[in-house]
Amino acid sequence: MSCLQTIQDYGLRSVGYGERLLPKDDFTLCQQFTLIGSGMIWNIYFGVIALIFGFVFANALALAKGTQNPLLRKPAEWFIFIFRGSPLFVQFFFGYFLFLSLKSVAPVFAPLSAAWLGALVVLFLNTAAYSGEIFYGALRSIPRGDVEAADAYGLSGWTRFRRVIWPTMMRLAWPAYTNEAIFLFHATTLVFFSGFPAWQQRGDALYYASYFADKTFNPFVPYPILAGYFILLTLVVIGTYGMINRHLNRHLPQEHRRRIRVRPQIIR
Amino acid sequence: MFSYCADPDTLSGLSWLSCYLTTGKHMMLYYSLGTVLLLLAITAPAALAFGFMGAMSARTRAPFSWFGKAYIALVRGIPDIAFFLFFVIALDQLFEWMRHKALCPDWDQPIRQGNDFVVCDAAKLPLSNASQWVHEVYGFSLAVLTFAIVFGAFAANVLYGAMRAVPRGQMETAEAYGMSQRQSFWRVLVPQMWVYALPGLSNLWMVLIKATPLLFLLGVEDIVYWSRELGGSKTARFTAYPHADWRMWYFFGLLVFYLLFTKFSEVVLERIMARLTHGQATSGGEAQRKATI
Structure with a gap:
């Protein structure tokens, strides 16, 4: 069977198109590349959607944590503490079993116990908490001069926030937020190992990599393939966020711009 | 556990719960909490040692520094879970392969036969006639080694940064006193780098705590395993304490356990940091000095 045929059969296997059965023996390199790459669709899906929704919620969380009003501040603080203080792995398990019991109460919640929605919700809440904390830190380190200058121009309220505070907050938070995005993509590999079932063997990249490692008893092929895909994905993320970072810093003289440094410090 | 637990059917309310929570299987759950703490107690110093070697290697000259830098760089791009799953099998095969080479020199068949990894019986780890606890200890030590390798890379990154953060003047002074490279490294650089390393290392400690449930993926019967086992719905046929699906x-409970654990560590680490920054020429030390005046 040629490699092109394999790509046709298994290229979209992780979303349910193509061959129904996974290869059973005589695994070729092409099959491993194709299936693991097909699994990356899920990793990208979880990462991108959770990041987009998480970004909006994280802004709200950061502002809520920064206000004086305890009715807003306390819930935001607790939310961030709970999601940052406990392992994502346990959150996944807890979320899955919570959704299962919700499902038995009302059938409306049935989609939540499937990975595509349930795991997405957990990832969304988790990344919102982590990015919320990053944005909150940036909010607190906005230079006083910037705010005073805005006051001097007669800006106040929403206009001041939209024109001065929010752009500065983004600019300061962006390098740390880039790391958060990278590690969110890494965290998506946990989904199918934490309770959420891979329905009809439609799993993510790590799911297929460990499938091959289990079948061939040879970890030295599938995991490096997975690693290669993830390094590519990480480079894409760094490139995209670097472009946004340049855009955010475009008004600054060259030497004042904050460079993005990749730090392996946030796994959950 | 308690004397009134002899007939669970007659119990209700709190006394039922107290009996239920002290069954033999629940004892295994509490015991596995100890496993987590043991893992942390072994892994933290081991990872620090790995990290220290990695950072030292990254500071040396070109061909040797590549090893350290590659070690640090690998964890940046690749999910840590992939490392966990990879190393557990890879290390196991590495050990068996080495023992195979040493113990069965006259073995002539290939080790990789299709989808099988075949070594001679004497080289199997653990030996096929070993008792259950040997298997458990072996599995656990593989897990510890895996954790140490992965977190060693994180620690190497932190320590490498900390070594570079020590003011250049300090090293120049050491050279001016006529110290050799080795002396200035051990007597000047290493004692001073910890204050720069501590924020990163305490972050790493939190990350390490939150990585402990991944033991489950490495095949160790840890708290996640027992929570799943015990929480699943039980019918009256198989147990004296039937209940519905309580896994949630x-x-x-696990969530609360980890929250308490991380909060506790945070408080302790803040105290250590306050003590270490005392009198240091960092912004933290400066703030402390100003506060006391």
Whole structure:
């Protein structure tokens, strides 16, 4: 069977198109590349959607944590503490079993116990908490001069926030937020190992990599393939966020711009 | 456990719960909490040692520094879970392969036969006639080694940064006193780098705590395993304590356990940091000095 045929059969296997059965023996390199790459669709899906929704919620969380009003501040603080203080792995398990019991109460919640929605919700809440904390830190380190200058121009309220505070907050938070995005993509590999079932063997990249490692008893092929895909994905993320970072810093003289440094410090 | 637990059917309310929570299987759950703490107690110093070697290697000259830098760089791009799953099998095969080479020199068949990894019986780890606890200890030590390798890379990154953060003047002074490279490294650089390393290392400690449930993926019977086992619905046929699906509550308990654990560590680490920054020429030390005046 040629490699092109394999790509046709298994290229979209992780979303349910193509061959129904996974290869059973005589695994070729092409099959491993194709299936693991097909699994990356899920990793990208979880990462991108959770990041987009998480970004909006994280802004709200950061502002809520920064206000004086305890009715807003306390819930935001607790939310961030709970999601940052406990392992994502346990959150996944807890979320899955919570959704299962919700499902038995009302059938409306049935989609939540499937990975595509349930795991997405957990990832969304988790990344919102982590990015919320990053944005909150940036909010607190906005230079006083910037705010005073805005006051001097007669800006106040929403206009001041939209024109001065929010752009500065983004600019300061962006390098740390880039790391958060990278590690969110890494965290998506946990989904199918934490309770959420891979329905009809439609799993993510790590799911297929460990499938091959289990079948061939040879970890030295599938995991490096997975690693290669993830390094590519990480480079894409760094490139995209670097472009946004340049855009955010475009008004600054060259030497004042904050460079993005990749730090392996946030796994959950 | 308690004397009134002899007939669970007659119990209700709190006394039922107290009996239920002290069954033999629940003892295994509490015991596996100890496993987590043991893992942390072994892994933290081991990872620090790995990290220290990695950072030292990254500071040396070109061909040797590549090893350290590659070690640090690998964890940046690749999910840590992939490392965990990879190393557990890879290390196991590496050990068996080495023992195979040493113990069975006259073995002539290939080790990789299709989808099988075949070594001679004497080289199997653990030996096929070994008792259950040997298997458990072996599995656990593989897990510890895996954790140490992965977190060693994180620690190497932190320590490498900390070594570079020590003011250049300090090293120049050491050279001016006529110290050799080795002396200035051990007597000047290493004692001073810890204050720069501590924020990163305490972050790493938190990350390490939150990585402990991944033991489950490495095949160790840890708290996640037992929570799943105990929480699943039980019918009266198989147990004296039948209940519905309680896994949600078990994992809620785990969540609370980890929250308390991380909060506690945070408080302790803040104290250590306050003590270490005392009198240091960093912004933290400066703030402390100003506060006391």
